Amino acid sequence: MHTISKMKVSVTGCGVGIVVIVLVIWYGWRFVNWVWLKPKKTEKYLKEQGMKGSSYKFLFGDVKEMVKMAKEAKKSGPMINLTNDIVTRIQPFIHKTVSTYCKNFAFTWLGPRPCVHITEFTMIKEILANYNKFPKQTGGNPSKKFLIKGIVATEGDQWVKHRKIINPAFHVEKLKVCSSCLTYYNMKVNGIINPTFLA
Numbered sequence: 001m002h003t004i005s006k007m008k009v010s011v012t013g014c015g016v017g018i019v020v021i022v023l024v025i026w027y028g029w030r031f032v033n034w035v036w037l038k039p040k041k042t043e044k045y046l047k048e049q050g051m052k053g054s055s056y057k058f059l060f061g062d063v064k065e066m067v068k069m070a071k072e073a074k075k076s077g078p079m080i081n082l083t084n085d086i087v088t089r090i091q092p093f094i095h096k097t098v099s100t101y102c103k104n105f106a107f108t109w110l111g112p113r114p115c116v117h118i119t120e121f122t123m124i125k126e127i128l129a130n131y132n133k134f135p136k137q138t139g140g141n142p143s144k145k146f147l148i149k150g151i152v153a154t155e156g157d158q159w160v161k162h163r164k165i166i167n168p169a170f171h172v173e174k175l176k177v178c179s180s181c182l183t184y185y186n187m188k189v190n191g192i193i194n195p196t197f198l199a
Contacts, residue, residue, distance in 0.1 A: 035059050039112045046107055046114060053107035053114075054097065061109025066093040131159055 039056045046053065054062055069092040076089070087095045094117055097106050104120040118124055127134045136155055154162055168174070 035112050039109070039114070042114055046116075051105060051107055051116070052101035054101075054109065056109050056112075059111065061111050061113075062093065063109075063111060066108075069093045069096070131156060 035058065039061075043053075043056050057064075073089050073092045093108070097108050098117055098119055100106075104123065105116060105118045107114045107116045109115070118127070136153075
């Protein structure tokens with residue numbers, strides 16, 4: 001009877017051991033698929049579509065290089081010569097990627113997920129016009145639906161409605177007025193108010 005209970009314990013221990021081994025193999029496979037196999041397959045697919053971009057780097061992708069370039073841009077000091085060419089200071093990694101691989105579109109890696117950068121105006125216009133074919137990314141924090149309700153978070157017909165409401169605010173005439181107000185405010189703050197400015 002004592003040996004039978006030992007056999008039951010050893011059979012139960014073997015069963016638990018097998019279940020643990022199967023779970024470790026299952027989750028190990030899912031992890032390897034998530035951090036290596038799926039990104040490499042996606043990279044191959046993107047290159048077959050004619051896109052160019054950086055090769056996938058294990059787990060982190062291009063995040064380390066993005067952070068490094070952003071820190072270098074921040075260390076370079078204030079912009080003395082104000083020009084419209086500020087992309088190299090604000091988004092140095094994306095500027096380098098687009099200028100290195102392709103001017104219209106290129107891809108980079110945010111961890112194991114690809115990020116396609118599109119800079120061609122007609123393609124951007126097509127994507128924004130065909131909101132049903134190009135849905136916004138879902139997932140992440142579920143409280144976003146309750147906290148963020150605007151043109152960035154909405155989809156479909158609600159997005160079109162919000163865009164129609166906000167569109168008149170960005171007409172050229174209104175932006176010119178806004179620009180002159182900002183210039184006046186800047187001059188007032190710096191103590192360089194020119195009386196002929198308002199005339």
